[in-house]
Every structure is written in structure tokens, then in C-alpha cells.
Amino acid sequence: MEDNRIITLVQAAQAGSREAFGELVREFQPSVYGVIVRRLRNSAEASEVTQDVFLRAYRKLDQLREPERFVGWLKRIAVRLSINRATRRPPETMQPPDAFDTYRNSPDQPVSHMLRREDAHELRKGLSSLKPLDRDTLIAFYFEGRSLKELSVRYDSPVGTIKRRLHTARGRLKAVLGEFQPA
Numbered sequence: 294m295e296d297n298r299i300i301t302l303v304q305a306a307q308a309g310s311r312e313a314f315g316e317l318v319r320e321f322q323p324s325v326y327g328v329i330v331r332r333l334r335n336s337a338e339a340s341e342v343t344q345d346v347f348l349r350a351y352r353k354l355d356q357l358r359e360p361e362r363f364v365g366w367l368k369r370i371a372v373r374l375s376i377n378r379a380t381r382r383p384p385e386t387m388q389p390p391d392a393f394d395t396y397r398n399s400p401d402q403p404v405s406h407m408l409r410r411e412d413a414h415e416l417r418k419g420l421s422s423l424k425p426l427d428r429d430t431l432i433a434f435y436f437e438g439r440s441l442k443e444l445s446v447r448y449d450s451p452v453g454t455i456k457r458r459l460h461t462a463r464g465r466l467k468a469v470l471g472e473f474q475p476a
Contacts, residue, residue: 296361299317299320299360299361299363299364300360300361300363301313302314302316302317303317303354303357303360303363304360306351306354307354307355307357307360314351314354317363318347321364321367322343322347324368325343325346325347325367325368325371326339326340326343328368328371328372328375329342329343329346329371329374329375332372332375332376332379333375333378333379338378338382339375341378342371342374342375342378343371345374346367346370346371346374349370349374350366350367350370353370415470416470419466419469419470420432420466422469423462423465423466423469424465426458426462427458427461427462427465427466428462430444430448430455430458430459430462431459431462431463431466433447434459441455441456
């Protein structure tokens with residue numbers, strides 16, 4: 294596309310013409326996609342970022358003072374957004390396909406159900422062996438879902454005291470549960 298045509302389309306788009314901006318998108322989408330896919334090396338992500346580039350360009354088009362610089366401006370947006378995407382995405386990890394076989398083949402075995410019930414029984418037994426204040430604090434926080442602030446009001450104690458009480462009660466429960474484990 295010749296420079297005069299680009300300038301005319303940019304000016305029309307700045308004046309509010311969606312058709313003009315659509316023509317700019319059709320013209321520059323392949324080159325923007327190429328810039329992004331070279332950086333990201335992932336076609337699906339490159340397609341997403343390409344859309345983001347044109348959305349950003351559409352929103353910020355009124356800030357472009359020199360329409361003849363549209364191509365460079367658009368490329369800078371593409372580079373910046375692709376760098377942002379590359380630095381913010383989590384690292385990819387590879388797993389062999391058989392790593393997921395356990396979940397596919399046996400989502401809920403009777404043995405696992407029995408073990409969960411046994412663990413719950415041991416936990417109830419451990420909680421019942423604690424002092425009432427420790428037991429009540431743990432039950433209110435973990436099973437009833439009470440917040441630290443609610444427990445503070447309930448026991449008329451500062452939040453720091455409730456935190457210490459929870460920490461101490463967890464330690465005591467851990468010690469009690471250790472006694473139930475086979476040697």
C-alpha cells in the first residue's frame with residue numbers, strides 16, 4: 294500500500310471511520326502477526342496478541358500526531374505487547390502422556406474413598422483429644438470457616454492471640470496425630 298493511501302486511511306480512522314481502520318487492519322495484520330509470532334513462537338498466542346495490538350491501536354489512534362508514522366507506531370505496539378506476553382506467561386512444562394493416566398483411568402477408587410474416611414476418623418479422634426479451647430478454635434477456623442476477626446470477637450482476644458492459639462493448636466494436633474500413625 295502506498296504511503297499517501299496509508300496516511301489518508303489513518304486520518305479517516307482518526308476522524309472516526311471504522312471502515313478506514315478495518316482496511317488498515319486487513320493491510321497490516323499479516324505483518325503484525327509476523328512480528329509477534331517471531332517473538333512468541335506460538336501461533337495461538339500470536340493471534341491473541343495481534344488482536345490486542347489492533348485494539349490498543351484503535352483506542353490510542355487519536356494520540357498518533359503524525360499519520361505517516363503509523364506503520365512504525367503499530368510495530369512498536371506489537372513488539373511491546375509481545376514482550377509483555379512473553380515475560381508474563383508461566384514457563385511451559387512438558388509431561389509424558391502417561392502421567393495423566395491415573396486421573397483418566399481411576400478418578401475415585403474404593404480404596405481412596407476408604408482412606409479418606411479413615412483419615413477423617415483419625416482427625417476427629419485427634420481433635421477430641423485436644424483441650425476444649427484448642428479444639429474449638431481449630432474447628433471454628435477450619436471447619437466453620439470463621440475469620441480471625443470473628444474468632445477475635447468470639448473469644449474476646451486480639452487477632453495476634455488468635456493466630457498464636459491456632460499455631461499452637463495445630464502443633465498439638467500434629468503431635469496427637471503422630472501418635473495415631475503406625476510405627
